[in-house]
Amino acid sequence: MTSASVWNSRGLRLRRVRDRLHEERLDGLLVSHLPDVRWLSCFSGSAGLLLVEPGSATLITDFRYRSQAAEETGEEIAVVIAESNLFEGLSRCLEEGGPGPRIGFDEQALSVGDRRALGEACGGVMWEPAGAIVPSLRSVKDPGEIESIERAVGVAEAALASVLDIVSEGITEADVAAELVYRLRKGGSESLPFEPIVASGERSALPHASPGQRRLGERDLLLLDFGAIVDGYCSDMTRTFVLGAAAPWQREVHATVHEAVDRAVEALEASVPTRDVDRASRDVIEAAGFGERFGHGTGHGLGLEVHEIPRLNARSRETLEAGNVVTIEPGVYLPGRGGVRLEEVVLVEEGGCRVLSAFPLSLQEL
Amino acid sequence: MTSASVWNSRGLRLRRVRDRLHEERLDGLLVSHLPDVRWLSCFSGSAGLLLVEPGSATLITDFRYRSQAAEETGEEIAVVIAESNLFEGLSRCLEEGGPGPRIGFDEQALSVGDRRALGEACGGVMWEPAGAIVPSLRSVKDPGEIESIERAVGVAEAALASVLDIVSEGITEADVAAELVYRLRKGGSESLPFEPIVASGERSALPHASPGQRRLGERDLLLLDFGAIVDGYCSDMTRTFVLGAAAPWQREVHATVHEAVDRAVEALEASVPTRDVDRASRDVIEAAGFGERFGHGTGHGLGLEVHEIPRLNARSRETLEAGNVVTIEPGVYLPGRGGVRLEEVVLVEEGGCRVLSAFPLSLQEL
Numbered sequence: 001m002t003s004a005s006v007w008n009s010r011g012l013r014l015r016r017v018r019d020r021l022h023e024e025r026l027d028g029l030l031v032s033h034l035p036d037v038r039w040l041s042c043f044s045g046s047a048g049l050l051l052v053e054p055g056s057a058t059l060i061t062d063f064r065y066r067s068q069a070a071e072e073t074g075e076e077i078a079v080v081i082a083e084s085n086l087f088e089g090l091s092r093c094l095e096e097g098g099p100g101p102r103i104g105f106d107e108q109a110l111s112v113g114d115r116r117a118l119g120e121a122c123g124g125v126m127w128e129p130a131g132a133i134v135p136s137l138r139s140v141k142d143p144g145e146i147e148s149i150e151r152a153v154g155v156a157e158a159a160l161a162s163v164l165d166i167v168s169e170g171i172t173e174a175d176v177a178a179e180l181v182y183r184l185r186k187g188g189s190e191s192l193p194f195e196p197i198v199a200s201g202e203r204s205a206l207p208h209a210s211p212g213q214r215r216l217g218e219r220d221l222l223l224l225d226f227g228a229i230v231d232g233y234c235s236d237m238t239r240t241f242v243l244g245a246a247a248p249w250q251r252e253v254h255a256t257v258h259e260a261v262d263r264a265v266e267a268l269e270a271s272v273p274t275r276d277v278d279r280a281s282r283d284v285i286e287a288a289g290f291g292e293r294f295g296h297g298t299g300h301g302l303g304l305e306v307h308e309i310p311r312l313n314a315r316s317r318e319t320l321e322a323g324n325v326v327t328i329e330p331g332v333y334l335p336g337r338g339g340v341r342l343e344e345v346v347l348v349e350e351g352g353c354r355v356l357s358a359f360p361l362s363l364q365e366l
Numbered sequence: 367m368t369s370a371s372v373w374n375s376r377g378l379r380l381r382r383v384r385d386r387l388h389e390e391r392l393d394g395l396l397v398s399h400l401p402d403v404r405w406l407s408c409f410s411g412s413a414g415l416l417l418v419e420p421g422s423a424t425l426i427t428d429f430r431y432r433s434q435a436a437e438e439t440g441e442e443i444a445v446v447i448a449e450s451n452l453f454e455g456l457s458r459c460l461e462e463g464g465p466g467p468r469i470g471f472d473e474q475a476l477s478v479g480d481r482r483a484l485g486e487a488c489g490g491v492m493w494e495p496a497g498a499i500v501p502s503l504r505s506v507k508d509p510g511e512i513e514s515i516e517r518a519v520g521v522a523e524a525a526l527a528s529v530l531d532i533v534s535e536g537i538t539e540a541d542v543a544a545e546l547v548y549r550l551r552k553g554g555s556e557s558l559p560f561e562p563i564v565a566s567g568e569r570s571a572l573p574h575a576s577p578g579q580r581r582l583g584e585r586d587l588l589l590l591d592f593g594a595i596v597d598g599y600c601s602d603m604t605r606t607f608v609l610g611a612a613a614p615w616q617r618e619v620h621a622t623v624h625e626a627v628d629r630a631v632e633a634l635e636a637s638v639p640t641r642d643v644d645r646a647s648r649d650v651i652e653a654a655g656f657g658e659r660f661g662h663g664t665g666h667g668l669g670l671e672v673h674e675i676p677r678l679n680a681r682s683r684e685t686l687e688a689g690n691v692v693t694i695e696p697g698v699y700l701p702g703r704g705g706v707r708l709e710e711v712v713l714v715e716e717g718g719c720r721v722l723s724a725f726p727l728s729l730q731e732l
Contacts, residue, residue, distance in 0.1 A: 044576070045574060046574065062661075062662075063573070063661030063662060064572075064573035064574045064661070064662055065572075065573075065574060066661075067571070067572055067701060068572055068574070068575070084681060105478075106479075107477060107478035107479035107482065108477050108478075108479040108480070109477065110477060110478050111473060111474050111475065111476060111477055111478070112471075112473035112474075112476050112477070112478055112481050112495065113472075113473035113474040113495075114474070115478050116473065129478065129479075174551070174556075175552070177551065178548060178551035178552050181547060181548070181551060182544060182547070182548040182551075185540070185543065185544035185547060185548075186541070186544050190540075190576065191561045191576075195557045205433070206430075206431075206433055206434055207429070207430035207431075208411060208412065208430045208431060208434070209434070210410070210556065210557075295428075295429030295430070295432075296428075296429060296430055315450055335433060
């Protein structure tokens with residue numbers, strides 16, 4: 001993405017927030033969730049608030065980010081360096097001719113304590129819970145964002161292909177993770193969206209296992225769930241392998257999960273309720289008799305964060321939109337034996353979808 | 367640390383929380399900050415609430431952690447698997463004969479939205495902001511915790527020593543970071559406490575620079591700030607090097623920061639106000655004429671999190687206690703030229719302190 005297109009999208013994004021402020025009759029929006037701040041301002045530091053007003057936008061950050069904030073945000077966003085804490089900096093923006101009295105905030109992105117500090121520091125304002133305005137706008141990706149996610153998918157797939165060359169009996173899960181992380185970073189991943197899951201043998205039945213000192217053995221299942229970050233955008237992929245020849249039960253579980261992925265991907269298109277996609281994969285797993293062994297949702301949105309809206313699970317009440325990028329990741333976990341999870345990254349389109357991942361889903365015997 | 371000692375410390379920690387509940391006239395405490403949950407229950411998953419009552423403790427988590435929660439928590443803590451969300455699971459604990467009506471929560475560890483959801487799901491309870499009861503107890507480390515931090519310091523120092531062998535002109539910051547992370551993980555770091563900072567040349571003047579594609583050149587400053595995690599406990603260290611022969615200004619800045627570390631360490635002992643330690647390092651930097659170039663605090667507590675209380679800065683109003691483990695990390699940042707930061711990990715004791723890090727602070731020319 002050229003820097004000109006970043007600039008265009010930043011202007012467009014701020015305009016869309018302002019449209020929402022107008023609809024909600026708000027005089028401003030306090031953006032405190034850092035991925036939201038980054039999406040609107042390009043600022044990638046670890047401490048920042050963005051105040052969006054009808055005619056201006058101001059980033060409040062601290063000393064550590066003085067140079068970085070000026071470089072990243074460009075001239076349409078003013079930068080204020082807070083002296084003690086960010087709310088003190090914010091109060092100065094408001095005193096210096098801020099917007100009218102009703103300013104929205106995202107109630108999921110502010111702690112009870114910070115909400116109190118905000119009221120104390122900036123007393124003249126009516127702070128209004130405004131829902132997830134920015135996360136909701138962020139859930140529809142533009143072409144530049146999709147390109148970044150595709151690159152993050154590519155980095156993850158290349159790292160996986162490379163690490164499989166060194167996976168063999170006797171290596172520990174922790175060492176597989178170290179080798180995988182090395183290849184992710186050397187391949188261009190800026191950091192990691194989450195700590196990789198490397199789970200072997202019966203530990204693959206723990207959906208969120210941390211890599212441990214267990215050594216891989218013959219006929220073990222090996223589950224790898226990990227991602228890369230490119231331009232701040234995440235990928236997230238899962239594949240499950242077998243060391244040596246797969247046992248019939250391993251083949252059966254893998255085939256079931258594979259089919260569950262396929263059915264969910266077939267169901268994915270704009271205007272479909274998210275829970276229907278979950279239903280599509282869950283039906284396959286229930287029909288195979290593993291319904292009790294698939295206790296999590298089918299997937300989630302992906303972007304600057306690894307877990308975003310929309311959520312694809314049995315209780316979600318959202319509807320897919322063209323431009324959503326979501327994961328599809330059903331799994332079956334048999335306690336004491338092992339588990340299989342497979343995960344694709346998919347772009348929702350009108351009338352269908354496009355799978356952004358290319359690494360084969362079919363069972364590979366290492 | 368043997369598992370027997372983990373068990374002992376868990377019982378002791380719950381008892382100390384219950385003593386605080388008694389003092390505060392609370393009937394229970396809802397612990398929602400995950401490091402606090404882990405400290406009390408040993409549960410290391412990514413979704414959990416712990417309800418501490420006078421006669422019991424209950425961990426509420428989700429399907430993904432059923433086996434792990436049972437393994438990690440042991441029998442003194444009951445485990446409830448939530449069906450839809452954690453507050454739903456919590457409401458079942460309360461209905462099933464929970465404590466009296468006043469239950470405390472940490473207002474920094476609950477979002478405004480979650481506070482509302484909590485009230486809706488568990489309406490019969492009087493939820494009371496209770497301050498940072500667990501973080502405050504956690505700030506005093508026991509011998510097992512200190513041993514884990516020392517091991518994390520050792521892993522970080524060994525990784526740094528090893529990575530210096532491959533640092534030379536022409537390598538990118540991102541590749542130095544990839545090599546460093548590889549050595550941290552292979553050396554036993556379970557994950558990373560934070561994304562390593564690798565900043566070279568004039569970029570070392572950005573206190574929180576992300577490693578980029580800049581290639582190291584002759585006479586560059588090279589700042590590395592990173593840590594390891596062992597048994598869940600973090601280390602955090604910073605060293606600044608020069609590639610080739612250091613220029614006089616680089617020597618001067620480095621010597622100033624080195625002296626600032628030494629003065630702060632000399633000031634560290636139980637019963638000393640945290641701001642006096644900050645003052646000790648700041649005095650050195652101000653006397654050298656760089657006062658405006660040191661805009662952050664001198665250090666912070668370290669444990670299951672990389673930033674904990676106590677905070678050592680000009681505005682902090684805490685007093686050091688024996689058993690606090692803190693970093694000392696003054697820095698001087700000259701925009702457009704470069705910066706130097708040095709960081710030690712120090713255990714506060716009665717009448718003095720013990721530096722847990724051993725890697726030399728003196729300026730090393732690579």
